[in-house]
Amino acid sequence: xxxxxxxxxxxxxxxxxxxxxxxxxxxxxxxxxxxxxxxxxxxxxxxxxxxxxxxxxxxxxxxxxxxxxxxxxxxxxxxxxxxxxxxxxxxxxxxxxxxxxxxxxxxxxxxxxxxxxxxxxxxxxxxxxxxxxxxxxxxxxxxxxxxxxxxxxxxxxxxxxxxxxxxxxxxxxxxxxxxxxxxxxxxxxxxxxxxxxxxxxxxxxxxxxxxxxxxxxxxxxxxxxxxxxxxxxxxxxxxxxxxxxxxxxxxxxxxxxxxxxxxxxxxxxxxxxxxxxxxxxxxxxxxxxxxxxxxxxxxxxxxxxxxxxxxxxxxxxxxxxxxxxxxxxxxxxxxxxxxxxxxxxxxxxxxxxxxxxxxxxxxxxxxxxxxxxxxxxxxxxxxxxxxxxxxxxxxxxxxxxxxxxxxxxxxxxxxxxxxxxxxxxxxxxxxxxxxxxxxxxxxxxxxxxxxxxxx
Numbered sequence: 440x441x442x443x444x445x446x447x448x449x450x451x452x453x454x455x456x457x458x459x460x461x462x463x464x465x466x467x468x469x470x471x472x473x474x475x476x477x478x479x480x481x482x483x484x485x486x487x488x489x490x491x492x493x494x495x496x497x498x499x500x501x502x503x504x505x506x507x508x509x510x511x512x513x514x515x516x517x518x519x520x521x522x523x524x525x526x527x528x529x530x531x532x533x534x535x536x537x538x539x540x541x542x543x544x545x546x547x548x549x550x551x552x553x554x555x556x557x558x559x560x561x562x563x564x565x566x567x568x569x570x571x572x573x574x575x576x577x578x579x580x581x582x583x584x585x586x587x588x589x590x591x592x593x594x595x596x597x598x599x600x601x602x603x604x605x606x607x608x609x610x611x612x613x614x615x616x617x618x619x620x621x622x623x624x625x626x627x628x629x630x631x632x633x634x635x636x637x638x639x640x641x642x643x644x645x646x647x648x649x650x651x652x653x654x655x656x657x658x659x660x661x662x663x664x665x666x667x668x669x670x671x672x673x674x675x676x677x678x679x680x681x682x683x684x685x686x687x688x689x690x691x692x693x694x695x696x697x698x699x700x701x702x703x704x705x706x707x708x709x710x711x712x713x714x715x716x717x718x719x720x721x722x723x724x725x726x727x728x729x730x731x732x733x734x735x736x737x738x739x740x741x742x743x744x745x746x747x748x749x750x751x752x753x754x755x756x757x758x759x760x761x762x763x764x765x766x767x768x769x770x771x772x773x774x775x776x777x778x779x780x781x782x783x784x785x786x787x788x789x790x791x792x793x794x795x796x797x798x799x800x801x802x803x804x805x806x807x808x809x810x811x812x813x814x815x816x817x818x819x820x821x822x823x824x825x826x827x828x829x830x831x832x833x834x835x836x837x838x839x840x841x842x843x844x845x846x847x848x849x850x851x852x853x854x855x856x857x858x859x860x861x862x863x864x865x866x867x868x869x870x871x872x873x874x875x876x877x878x879x880x881x882x883x884x885x886x887x888x889x890x891x892x893x894x
Contacts, residue, residue: 471726473634476578480508480587481743484576485634487609490598490652490689491566498595499609500526500574501632502561505743509545509559509580520545521581526563531571539563542581560612560631562622569597600689603653603717608708608725610636611646614693626691636727640748640818643699643807647708649723651683651690659716660684665696668707675701683712699804701729731800746770749777751819752799755827802827812869821873825850825860829878832860845891847874863891 473485483503491497502524509520521542528537543561572593579586598604612633623629630648638645651661661683667676678696696708705728712721730744753762765776784795803818806826811817818827832850839846846864848871858878862871875887 473636474589474591476576476587476589478585478587480578480580480585481505482576482578482587482589483634484574484589484591485610485632485636486574486591486593487607487632487649488596488598489606489650490600494568494597495566496569496595496598498565498567498593499632500563500565501609501634502576502578503632503634504545504559504561504578506545506559508585509582522559522561523579523581524561525577527575528565528567529573529575533573536567536572537565558612560623560634562632564622567595569595571595598652600652603655603714603719603721605652605712605721605723606650608710608723609648610634610725610727611648611693611695612642614646614648628693630693635744637730637744638698638727639701639703639729639731640803640807641730641744641816643697643804643817644695645698645708645727646693646695648691648693649710651692651712651721652688654685654688654690655714655717656685656688657714657716659714661690661712661714663692663694663710663712665694666709667696667698667701668709670705675706697808698729699808701731702800703729703731705729731803745777746773749773752827753780755824756799799827802830810871815870820871822848822862822871825873843893845893847871847891852878861887863887865890 473483476482476484481504484500486498486500489497489499504522509522521544523542524540526537526539527535529535541563543559545559572595574591574593575588576591577586577588596607598606609630610633612631614628614630616627617624617629618627621629623631625648633642633646645667654661663681663683665678665681666674669675676696676698678694681694683690683692705726707724707726710723712723714720730748750762750765753765757765765773768776781793781796784793786794803823806820806823807817809817810820810822810826817823829852832852833854834851836849836851838844838848845867848862850860850862852858852860859876860873860878860881861875863874864871873882874890875884876882
């Protein structure tokens with residue numbers, strides 16, 4: 440066998456092992472996972488159950504749409520679209536118990552960096568008796584012919600307000616303070632759901648929300664231990680002794696864990712809520728998914744999210760010819776291209792691990808954690824591009840509080856200052872843009888200091 444055939448055999452063996460592991464994980468995950476639509480309008484549906492009234496359960500249902508399916512960002516400064524949504528809930532006998540129709544308006548400004556990967560969230564609720572149900576959702580863009588449809592079977596648990604118990608876990612994309620009434624508002628927070636339950640490169644921190652009921656009115660605070668467990672029941676990450684104050688007979692909880700270092704796969708979030716005075720505990724758990732850069736090594740069918748992420752990676756690391764070729768491929772071709780791309784860059788193809796891919800993943804995790812601002816993704820910034828393409832600088836010269844200058848950083852590569860990158864926060868909002876570099880092929884501007892002067 441020649442060297443090329445041997446490398447191919449090793450890769451196929453390694454790839455088969457990855458698929459077996461992923462297949463087992465996804466089989467378990469299928470018992471309780473988000474649903475994705477069919478048709479040419481892609482959206483996700485997920486749900487979480489909370490206590491209701493008169494023996495019923497209050498079920499929140501969450502939707503996620505991709506903005507660039509609805510809006511042409513190249514045509515105007517402000518784009519609008521409307522999504523018509525219809526939902527039907529049927530009981531286990533096939534009887535229709537509810538039907539809802541509504542229109543969700545989408546407004547987005549033209550901004551390539553903000554529009555990339557932009558998603559639209561929506562939510563509605565049903566108050567229904569515990570049991571098994573089928574939820575049918577149809578959505579259509581009123582400006583075009585794009586439509587999507589899905590069916591999801593759900594089990595609605597019985598939740599009692601006066602019993603020491605909890606709701607289901609709602610996975611969260613982000614949360615912020617608000618005083619305005621809307622269907623995402625809970626207390627003084629906007630809690631935006633994550634119906635895909637996907638974290639990692641896109642969302643490096645796992646946020647989650649749940650409620651606790653029937654809390655005993657003693658002086659002890661509640662204590663909760665969280666753990667993230669993989670498919671082999673190994674505890675990958677733990678967060679212990681988190682305090683929950685007792686506001687009354689019930690509590691609304693929003694917590695988070697950093698998952699930027701976890702590898703791609705399906706995991707389970709487990710929480711153990713304890714009342715030490717009662718010597719009693721509640722266990723909560725639900726599965727979610729991590730997608731990192733290593734996901735592209737083993738993906739069987741490229742999704743829109745994976746396609747968008749890989750295009751970003753290719754724009755950082757590849758050539759314009761590679762990008763043009765990749766965009767010309769269909770979904771199957773793109774999947775094969777991704778796998779081959781990482782295989783070709785593997786520093787040691789005779790091992791299961793791909794050290795190059797692991798290095799890229801660490802850079803993405805670092806950028807996600809350190810370069811984001813507001814709701815903007817850290818790995819989509821210019822500092823992230825430079826970091827991923829050229830590596831960590833040998834020195835970073837930070838200027839954040841000079842009286843006559845806006846904040847800026849100078850990244851120095853090589854102790855002999857072989858080349859530099861200058862990033863400035865021109866708007867004072869944490870968004871650093873590249874102003875100058877003497878690296879060949881990068882933006883060169885020897886008057887960069889003029890942009891940083893305070894008026």
